[in-house]
Amino acid sequence: MRTYFKKRYNSFKFAFQGLVSAVRSEPHMRLHLLSAVGVAAAGFAFGITKTEWCLVVGCIGLVVTAEVLNTAIETVVNLVSPEFHPLAGRAKDLAAAAVLIAAIAAAIVGLIVFLPYVLSFAELYFGAETTV
Numbered sequence: 001m002r003t004y005f006k007k008r009y010n011s012f013k014f015a016f017q018g019l020v021s022a023v024r025s026e027p028h029m030r031l032h033l034l035s036a037v038g039v040a041a042a043g044f045a046f047g048i049t050k051t052e053w054c055l056v057v058g059c060i061g062l063v064v065t066a067e068v069l070n071t072a073i074e075t076v077v078n079l080v081s082p083e084f085h086p087l088a089g090r091a092k093d094l095a096a097a098a099v100l101i102a103a104i105a106a107a108i109v110g111l112i113v114f115l116p117y118v119l120s121f122a123e124l125y126f127g128a129e130t131t132v
């Protein structure tokens with residue numbers, strides 16, 4: 001039983017090490033996390049609903065997960081094909097495309113969730129004639 005918990009603990013520790021390594025080595029990952037902090041701050045500031053939080057947190061998870069998998073694929077490609085190979089390039093491009101798709105989807109959800117709040121705020125404080 002003790003071995004069971006020790007193994008689960010180690011799995012969690014290795015996963016956390018992977019996340020830390022991705023944050024340290026990937027500028028894009030740091031950018032995603034910084035954006036996530038900004039979006040969370042905006043969520044608290046505007047008082048978004050529970051459903052909107054679910055969408056926002058889901059999108060953050062999706063983008064960060066895509067970036068971690070992209071980093072993992074890049075790392076394996078660098079290991080097995082350090083020299084130029086069209087398939088190595090294709091694998092990296094495909095992995096990068098996954099991040100791009102996740103980021104575009106997250107940006108669209110962000111606009112749908114936050115734009116009405118931003119416009120209401122603008123109308124309230126600056127008297128802008130804006131409606132959505």
Ligand SMILES: Nc1ncnc2c1ncn2[C@@H]1O[C@H](COP(=O)(O)OP(=O)(O)OP(=O)(O)O)[C@@H](O)[C@H]1O
Nearest residue numbers: 026028074081082083084085086088089092093096
């Ligand atoms: N071994 C390779 N063979 C062929 N093309 C490659 C190879 N390595 C990289 N490339 C091409 O160069 C692009 C950039 O690769 P690189 O490893 O620099 O990743 P990156 O996009 O800069 O990732 P990051 O900035 O997240 O580390 C790849 O998307 C691919 O098109």
